[in-house]
Amino acid sequence: MIRYIISRLVIAALLLCGLITLSFGLVSLLPGDPAVALLGEYATPADVARIHSELGLDLPFWDRYLGYMSRTLSGDLGHSLFTGSSVSSEILTRLPNTLIYLVPGLALALIVGMASGTFAAYRYRRFADKAFTFWISILMAMPEFVLALLLLFVFYQQLRIAPAPIGMLSSAQITPPHVTGSIPLDAIIAGQWGTFSSILGRAVLPIVTMGLFFAAPFGKTVRSGLLQVLQSPQIEFARACGLRPGQVFRYALSDIRGSLMTYLVLLFAASLSGAAIVESVFSWPGVGGWSLDGVLKGDVPVIQGFVLIMGTTSLLGYVILDALITLLDPRTRSKAVAGRRQRRLGATPTAIS
Amino acid sequence: MNKTLQVRELETEFHTPRGVVPALHGVSFEVQDNEIVGIVGESGSGKSTVVRSITKLLMPPGKVSAGNVIFAGRSLLDLPEREMRQIRGKDIGFIAQNPFSALNPVTRIEKQFANIAKAHGVKVDASERSRALQLLESTGVRDPERVMRGYAHELSGGMAQRVVIAMALYLNPQLVIADEPTTALDLTVQRQVLDTLRRLTIESGRSMLIVTHDLGVVAAYCNRVLVMYRGNIVEQGPVEDVFVRPQHPYTISLLNSVVRPEEETQYVPGSAEEADTAEPETPDSPKVQLSEARRS
Ligand SMILES: Nc1ncnc2c1ncn2[C@@H]1O[C@H](COP(=O)(O)OP(=O)(O)OP(=O)(O)O)[C@@H](O)[C@H]1O
Numbered sequence: 185m186i187r188y189i190i191s192r193l194v195i196a197a198l199l200l201c202g203l204i205t206l207s208f209g210l211v212s213l214l215p216g217d218p219a220v221a222l223l224g225e226y227a228t229p230a231d232v233a234r235i236h237s238e239l240g241l242d243l244p245f246w247d248r249y250l251g252y253m254s255r256t257l258s259g260d261l262g263h264s265l266f267t268g269s270s271v272s273s274e275i276l277t278r279l280p281n282t283l284i285y286l287v288p289g290l291a292l293a294l295i296v297g298m299a300s301g302t303f304a305a306y307r308y309r310r311f312a313d314k315a316f317t318f319w320i321s322i323l324m325a326m327p328e329f330v331l332a333l334l335l336l337f338v339f340y341q342q343l344r345i346a347p348a349p350i351g352m353l354s355s356a357q358i359t360p361p362h363v364t365g366s367i368p369l370d371a372i373i374a375g376q377w378g379t380f381s382s383i384l385g386r387a388v389l390p391i392v393t394m395g396l397f398f399a400a401p402f403g404k405t406v407r408s409g410l411l412q413v414l415q416s417p418q419i420e421f422a423r424a425c426g427l428r429p430g431q432v433f434r435y436a437l438s439d440i441r442g443s444l445m446t447y448l449v450l451l452f453a454a455s456l457s458g459a460a461i462v463e464s465v466f467s468w469p470g471v472g473g474w475s476l477d478g479v480l481k482g483d484v485p486v487i488q489g490f491v492l493i494m495g496t497t498s499l500l501g502y503v504i505l506d507a508l509i510t511l512l513d514p515r516t517r518s519k520a521v522a523g524r525r526q527r528r529l530g531a532t533p534t535a536i537s
Numbered sequence: 538m539n540k541t542l543q544v545r546e547l548e549t550e551f552h553t554p555r556g557v558v559p560a561l562h563g564v565s566f567e568v569q570d571n572e573i574v575g576i577v578g579e580s581g582s583g584k585s586t587v588v589r590s591i592t593k594l595l596m597p598p599g600k601v602s603a604g605n606v607i608f609a610g611r612s613l614l615d616l617p618e619r620e621m622r623q624i625r626g627k628d629i630g631f632i633a634q635n636p637f638s639a640l641n642p643v644t645r646i647e648k649q650f651a652n653i654a655k656a657h658g659v660k661v662d663a664s665e666r667s668r669a670l671q672l673l674e675s676t677g678v679r680d681p682e683r684v685m686r687g688y689a690h691e692l693s694g695g696m697a698q699r700v701v702i703a704m705a706l707y708l709n710p711q712l713v714i715a716d717e718p719t720t721a722l723d724l725t726v727q728r729q730v731l732d733t734l735r736r737l738t739i740e741s742g743r744s745m746l747i748v749t750h751d752l753g754v755v756a757a758y759c760n761r762v763l764v765m766y767r768g769n770i771v772e773q774g775p776v777e778d779v780f781v782r783p784q785h786p787y788t789i790s791l792l793n794s795v796v797r798p799e800e801e802t803q804y805v806p807g808s809a810e811e812a813d814t815a816e817p818e819t820p821d822s823p824k825v826q827l828s829e830a831r832r833s
């Protein structure tokens with residue numbers, strides 16, 4: 185068991201180093217010179233050289249690489265070329281703003297996708313299934329921003345029940361006193377529940393956008409997975425034993441559990457990058473919109489910071505996922521725990537098999 | 538003798554995108570009390586479809602379009618799913634072809650027994666558990682306590698199939714239906730499992746409907762046989778009658794394809810028996826019985 189955990193941690197550490205290397209390599213892969221991006225086309229060679237030395241671009245490759253690696257590992261992600269603010273503190277204050285709609289959005293996607301996919305699978309080829317398939321294909325053909333704009337059009341412009349897409353707080357709300365720097369967290373700490381619930385109210389449309397956007401592919405996966413397993417000999421035998429429909433469903437679910445979990449983590453990783461678009465539409469002060477801004481300006485440390493935070497979060501997701509899948513399934517668990525293949529019962533030569 | 542199961546003019550079809558494909562064209566037969574009936578026929582002749590139609594386990598696009606199934610005085614095709622579910626597992630036990638794909642891989646064997654009991658409103662307690670243990674023991678499972686606490690993947694094929702048999706017999710069904718119960722097992726194990734099955738059905742006064750494409754199995758274990766061909770039962774009767782005096786051309790060719798009485802150790806190439814030729818024939822092997830039956 186301990187050996188298994190250690191082996192996973194070592195793999196995670198190696199992957200993290202790979203990720204940092206990738207992020208370092210981004211600088212050379214990006215078109216253009218950061219100094220030129222910063223100073224404009226008409227910078228003098230002296231200014232360019234000054235910026236190069238400030239950014240450490242004049243140092244030998246290995247010095248730059250090892251310096252970057254050690255700074256990143258100690259949590260220093262550098263400073264924005266344009267605003268000069270620290271990238272790590274920007275991420276720390278903005279990440280909660282993103283998570284506040286992203287996590288509920290994914291939870292919504294999970295619930296809606298699970299329920300509708302299951303319903304469709306059990307009504308295979310009947311009306312409900314056909315309606316489900318129809319809506320899924322429409323949703324899946326729709327880019328995030330179209331969905332967001334559509335929701336805004338209906339709920340803000342027409343029905344007037346959603347707030348305007350102008351960020352997390354309206355100007356009327358008092359900003360909570362600065363403690364952590366993250367507004368939702370500070371509002372909780374200060375006990376300003378009015379402010380906090382107004383933030384949540386403004387998060388509803390981003391949550392619904394994310395929820396619907398990811399419910400579609402997730403629901404489709406649930407449907408096709410269930411359809412397959414409901415036809416399997418395992419479920420036929422369960423039904424032939426007279427198990428109740430609820431028990432049969434649980435057997436079926438345990439069979440596709442692993443692939444559904446994998447798909448959820450994939451969606452989570454995808455949602456982090458999708459966050460940029462949703463945040464732009466809703467002027468949401470999260471990591472997504474901020475990094476999009478950085479990408480458009482060529483703000484290298486910001487891009488690197490975003491790549492790192494996205495990569496690390498996905499990496500963490502995959503490592504946890506892998507461990508969960510291995511430990512939840514007795515077939516792989518026994519191998520992981522014992523570290524060797526278990527002897528089969530009754531497989532000894534003298535046994536009557 | 539009473540009839541456990543009566544099937545009358547059963548018609549089943551598959552509604553495929555290319556149209557309605559009939560799979561059974563009016564199948565009629567019965568299973569008497571304390572009798573083993575075999576169904577033989579080539580692949581695709583509709584053997585599994587018969588089984589699924591009787592137990593109402595047919596999945597869409599399959600549909601029973603006509604006929605009657607009477608089991609213990611009840612017309613199964615008219616029962617709502619809720620009542621049918623209570624019959625499955627309790628009054629009709631089902632034995633699957635491949636135990637590894639039938640057993641739940643992530644649930645302990647004892648939990649799977651408990652789930653069956655729970656589904657039929659049987660209280661799960663220590664005495665129920667020891668009944669399952671005894672049943673496992675009587676199916677020939679070694680170290681049943683350890684098997685109960687373990688998972689399916691820890692078992693050998695023969696042991697896993699014995700666990701499946703124990704599950705099918707757990708709630709003491711009157712009728713056991715087995716769809717090719719030994720095809721997934723190797724040859725020596727097949728005999729042991731079939732012997733166990735016969736012992737547990739006939740000696741406890743149960744009946745069994747067994748699907749197989751091995752005529753040797755029919756000769757050795759069945760009282761009566763149904764020969765299926767393209768969705769029809771082309772011949773049925775006591776095993777001796779059908780095998781000695783086959784009436785239908787398909788039955789004759791089926792018998793000829795397995796063994797020729799004049800040169801009984803020669804097998805048609807590609808026949809399922811071929812793999813067995815290396816083994817010396819023992820007097821009680823089903824094939825020898827089959828050929829003896831044909832000679833007499
Ligand atoms: N899901 C399905 N869709 C369409 N047709 C099907 C389906 N399942 C079975 N059939 C048809 O029903 C016929 C009978 O199939 P069945 O599985 O009962 O044969 P079988 O005798 O059990 O064969 P085997 O020995 O290979 O198990 C087949 O010829 C096939 O055309």
Ligand SMILES: [Mg+2]
Pocket residue numbers: 584585586716
């Ligand atoms: Mg079959």
